[in-house]
Amino acid sequence: MIRPTRTKSSLINTNKKLSFVFNGKKYEGFQGDTLASALLANDVKLIARSFKYHRPRGIFTSGSHEPNALVEIIHDDYNEPNSKATTVELYEGLVAKSQNCWPSLKYDFMSINDKFSKFIGAGFYYKTFMWPSFFWEKVYEPVIRKAAGLGKLSKNKNNKNSEKGFLYCDLLIIGSGLSGLISAYIAGLSGIKVILVEEDYVFGGSLNNEVFKISNMSPQAWVHSILKEIRKLSNVRCIENTSVIGMFDHGVFGAIQKLKEGKIEQIFWKIMSKKALLCSGSLERLIPFQNNDLPGIMLSGSIRSYLNRWGVNNFDKILLFTNNDDTYLTALDLISNGINLIGVVDTRDNPRIFDPKIKVFKSSQVVNARGKLYLKGVDIVNKEGELTHLKCDYLGISGGWNPNIHLSSHTGVRPEWNEKIYAFVAGKKNVSTHLKAAGSANGKFSLNECILDAEKQVLEILSDLKIKPKKYSLPKIKEQSFEIDPFWFVKIGSQRKWVDLQNDVTVKDIEMAYAENFRTVEHLKRYTTLGMGTDQGKTSNVTGLAILASLSNKSIPDVGTTVFRPPYVPLSIEALVGSSIGKNFKPTRLTPTHNWARDYGASFTETGLWLRAEWYSQKNENHWRMSVDREVNSVRNSVGFCDVSTLGKIDIQGKDALEFVNKVYCNGFAKLPVGKVRYGLMLREDGIVMDDGTTARMSENHFIMTTTTVNAESVYRHLEFCHQCLWPEMDVHLISTTDAWAQIAIAGPNSRKIISKMVDKQFDVSNKNFPFMACKELTICGGVLARLFRISFSGELAYELSIPTQYASSLASHLMEIGKEENIIPYGTEALGVMRIEKGHAAGAELNGTISALNLNMGKMVSNKKDSIGMVLSKREGLNTSDGLRLVGLKPLKANNQLISGSHLFNSSDKITPKNDLGYITSSCYSPTLKSYIALGFLKNGCNRHGDKIKISNPILGKEDFAEVCNPIFVDTNGEKLRA
Amino acid sequence: MIIDHPLLGPRDASEFIYLGDASLLNRPNWDEENSEDNFYKYLYLRENVAGMHKELWFHQQGDRSWLVISRNTITHEIFKVELATEFKKNMEKFND
Structure with missing residues (x-):
């Protein structure tokens, strides 16, 4: 049934209808609705099934503390699980479905769990799925995973993007209710840089749920007028749709902003703020009694917000159950909207009389809810123990209010108990002076107290920042005080009383945990899962602690509380990743000759952040080995050049x-x-x-x-x-100076000819005047500054030429030009690697963080006649055993058998066991010079084993082969070519 | 985290690289009799402090200063940030 009208509210535009689909059925709502308010207005009460027992569940709250109404939002390209119906703003064409139910929400197969609830209470998994151990992986886990869990990922890529941003301010104000707006106004007028963040898609916080007068205006009109004043100030930035998810060290906050339109779906803000004010209000808590989880049972304050903010008025036959005064505001608003309020069940003996029209059941408790899929009625018991049955469709409950202090404990500060409001407030022993709480979040539950507290906190912050406030005026509200008696849970009745609706934790579970000696708060939480999940126990935590306190005959502050951890609301990993994904994960560095190499047909390989030319394929080369072999042969026989600027x-x-x-x-x-x-x-x-x-x-x-x-x-x-x-x-x-100087290796027997053609005439590069290991600053090509080094990685007569980076591409073209006669070629990293293996030079694969100088046969290089980093400890016994690893060369007995890096070395007759392991292969390649595969590796006592036949085993690939151990220097052992 | 660099002012911790205990500044002499033992202690033995800790950070994405930071390892509160060069000079003065 679609209601023709809603109660008038300035936050709902009844002229703008929006159609949406829930579980395959089409409904209509209005602009300004959340999915939850639209569903309620359409009399849809059953929204989801619970996590463990698959109990029917409805909408319980009106905000981000919602434990029950989790749905999947279906987008064109992906699904968004675990969306709270209470925070999803309705849009035209929204499609949502219930999660955690099969085959349908109404007939959920897994609700059979509910029948066996006696057997699967707290700790059931821990006790039951113990053995046989292999059953866990094969049987238990897959079954449990299918049955439990919240929502499913569609595993499709979201085509919208996430971004990251940074914001800086003097004061961050979290929440834009009464205290937040007043704080932003006073702070903004003073001229400091302020950021006001609101989680909701409208500013105003709980003021949007109320109908009293502020300075003779409706709360919504007052919000509008003060926001207008605030927005005139260029030093204040107001951001809605943004949840502050965490407070981190030194005034760093994380916040996630959801965007409605455009290609960017969400922005993760890192906000650096000198000071922060927590104006996040307070959250109502429930009262556990038998079957208190039935759809139709909601928080009293949430009913008020659906009525006043969203104009939802189809709460026929409604009853309220409370221990505090706030519920009477809900009662008054229901009556003035002509709704059939049966009465208020109040646990207190002498509650204040707000309106004689409200029927109050004093000193009474709701002890049971009746109904299967929806609430049909309740049983109440008075002081004398008389039981009365009342029919009702809705029940609003309130066990009091908890200041919403989640963020205040993110840096490890424990909340403190306040005996006046029976709730925890932000810890005062806050080592970080960055965050204060104000207003309702600071335990001030009357509106005038909130106004004064916000003023006080802001003035203190301004004084800390050494800023003088400008003149401002504060609004006036007709006073209403707040009174509460502690009442935590109904003791009557043996059926299940729900404490944590999201995790299906009951009073009985807490009792069982206590009986089994899980008696500290942290143990209780882990054993029962109380306070976990997407809502982090925002409606249930304190109630759970109170039950534990009553079981152990302690006071609540003596039982203590857990600290909250970020994030305040769930956020996707994607939001944290932002655009740092795929190719944008790391920067890509290009070598100075990159464009030249690309045009010359190079293919590229990643080395760290760099892209380097790996080889240059020529016509008729259809395999990379053809290119690499040709490049090696060209260098060994004539001359080639390679960009080594990345060194x-x-x-x-x-x-x-x-x-x-x-x-x-x-x-x-x-x-x-x-x-x-x-x-x-x-x-x-x-x-x-x-x-x-x-x-x-x-x-x-x-x-x-x-x-x-x-x-x-x-x-x-x-x-x-x-x-x-x-x-x-x-x-x-x-x-x-890595980026400032390009470095080009020019190698091969003809390299001197090439160098001679390039350097300016006054410089002599003859072997006599510029011998092996010489270096010189000179000029080339008629005046270009250059540094020439006669060093060789390839083992050939070779030079490395350094020039300012901007000349590198021209130099490459110039080399091709002047080297025509010698058939000069460019060579890539693969040929470079082949030649260094042939020459036995250690590189990254050998310098693997476990290798000493002695392992590289360079033990004698370590001078013990001077102080140098590592000298003293390189002499320790363990690094100097005579049979330790030594760098060796390896040649397969059959030249065409590839040796595989990572393979291990064994004596020919030994079994392949870790005990017999003699070392491993680090680098291998095909050597066109030797016309054989070759490798470098580390072998125990390797220097004394040249000529031995050795077994090579690669158990991962299931391969075994034999090779001959040899000198790691395969070519030009005496270094004659280098010095030629 | 925000690190108040003595030359550059407050900078985000993501610009820095952490090394560890500032006792790494006290490198032993190489040419003493028990130098091997001293180096072993210098390199491997650390106090695992719950509370005030002096530690080395490098401003990699910045001015390449090595800093000695006095940080409470429980609360992450930072009390002092000094250039390692200055710290070392003062340390030597103190030792003299």
């Missing part, structure tokens, strides 16, 4: 630069002359190899160090550590 370059200058370099490398640098380069091995302080590279002495006090590509950042950080933290007295200056 880290660190410029080291200063009077103590030489001493510094000598201390960070384990080998000697003290005698390195100007104009010479030396290979350097860098150790970690624990004696393990950190990195290697070359360092050139360009002048007396100027050195250029290179690092491996992957360690460029960490080596630089390490050098800064050595300088700033260990030897600050040294006169040394470090700067990374």
Whole structure:
């Protein structure tokens, strides 16, 4: 049945109808509705099935604390599970369905769990699914997963985007109810930068649920007028539809903003604020009694908000059950709307009389709710123990109000008990001075108290910030005080009384946990799941603690409370990821010759953040090996060039630069002359190899160090550590010049010819005047500044040429031009890798963080005549055993058998067991020079085993092979080519 | 977290890289009799402090300063942020 009208409300536009679909049926609502208010107005009471027992459940609240009404919102391309019907703003064409039920909401197969509830109380899983252990994975878990859980992911990609943003302010105000608006107004007038955040899609907080007068205006009109004033202030930013999800250290807050239109669906804001004011109001709590989870039973204040804000007036035959005064506001509003209010069941002996028209059942309790899928009636018991049955369709309950202090404990501050309002308030021992609570969130439950408290808190904040407030005026409200008697749960009755509706936790479960000695708050929570789930026990936590307190004969503050953790409301991982996804996950760095290489047909490979040319396919090459073999052969026979700019370059200058370099490398640098380069091995302080590279002495006090590509950042950080933290007295200056200088390796027997054609005439690069390991700053191509190093990674006669980055592409073209005669070619990282394996040079695969200098056959390089990082600990016994791992070369007995990196090494006759393991392969390739597969690896006692036959096992691939151990330097063992 | 850099003012912690206990500033001498033992202690043995802790952070996405930060490991409150170079100089003065 669709109601013809709703009660008039300024927040509902009855001229704008919106149609929507719920569980396959079409309904109509109005602009301003939530899905929940529209469903209620359409008399849809049954919304969902509960998590564990699959009990029928309806709408319980009117906000983000909703435990029951979780639905799946169906979008064109994906489904959004666990959406709270109470916070989803209705839009034209919305499609939603119930979750956690099969085959239908009304006839849910799994509700059979409810019949067996006696057997599956708290701790059931822990006790039952214990053994046989293999049953867990095969049987129990799949069955439980199917039966339990909240909602399902559609696993489709959401085509809308999430973004991340940063905001800065002096004061962040969380919540735009009475206290929030007044705070924003006073703070805004003072001129400080204010951000006012509202979770709802309209500002005003609980004022939107009320009909009393503020300064002779309706609350909604007052909200409108003060917002207008606030929005005139350019220093205040008001954001709706945004939930602050967490408070983090030092005034950093996270907030998630949902956008209605456009391609961006949500923005995750990181808000840095000097101060923050929590004006998040308070949340009503329930009273457990038998069957208090039936659809039709709602929080009293939520009924008021559906009535006043959304004009929902089809609450026929309604009863209220309370221990406090607030419920009478609901009663008054129901009566004035002509709704059939049966009465108010009040646990108190002498509640205040608000209106003689309200029938009050004093000193009474609702002890049972009747009905199967919906509420049909209740049983009440008075002080004398007389039982009365009352028919009703709706029951509004209120066990009091809890200040909404979730955020205040995110940094570990425990809430404190307030005996006046029977609720927890934000802990005062707040080490972080960033957050204060104000108004209702601070335990002030009358409106005038809220106004005064907001004023007080803001003035204190302004005084902390040393800002003088400007003149302002405060609204006036006819006073109403708030009184409450503690009443936590109905003791009468043996059937289930629900405490946590979302997790199906009953009073009995808490009693059982207590009986089984799970008596601390934290244990209780984990054993019963009280307060977990998407609502984090916002309506149930304090009630659960009160029950525990009553069981243990302690006061609630003595029982203590758990602290809340972020997030305040659930948010998708996508929201946190933002646009940092796929290719945008990490930045991509391009080499200086990238565009040239791309045009020349290179394919690229990722090395760290870099994209590097891996090989250059030529016509007729239909396999990468053809390209790589050709490139290697060209270099070994004539000349080729390769962009090695990705190597880290660190410029080291200063009077103590030489001493510094000598201390960070384990080998000697003290005698390195100007104009010479030396290979350097860098150790970690624990004696393990950190990195290697070359360092050139360009002048007396100027050195250029290179690092491996992957360690460029960490080596630089390490050098800064050595300088700033260990030897600050040294006169040394470090700067990374990796991006400033392009570096091109030119290698092959004809490389000198190419270099000679390039360098300007006054520079002599003959073997005599520019021998192996020489370096020089010079000019090329008629005046371009360059640095030339005669170093070789390939084992050939080779140079590395450094030029300012912007010339790199031109240099590549120029090399192709002047090298025509020598058939110069560009080569990629794969050919580079093949040649370094052939030459036995260690690289990333060998420097794996467990390898010492001795393992690399470089033990003698570690000088013990000087202080250097790692020297002392490299000498420890465990790193110096004579049968330790040594770098060796490996050649398969059959040249065409590929050796696989990661395979392990064994004696030919030994069984493949961890005990017999002798080492492993680190790098392997096909060597076109040797016309065989080859590999490098570490082998125990490897130096003494050259010539031995050894078994290679790869149990993962199920492969076994044999290889001959050899010198890791496969080509030009004596280094004659380098010096040619 | 926000780190109040002595030269650059308040900066987001995501710009920094954490290393660990500031006792790493006290590197032992290499040429003493029991240097191996001293280095072992220097590198591997740490106090696991619940409370005030001096620790090293590097401003990687910034000015490349190494900082000594005095932080309460329970509350994350930061009491002092100093340049490691300054800290080291004062430390040496103190030791003299």
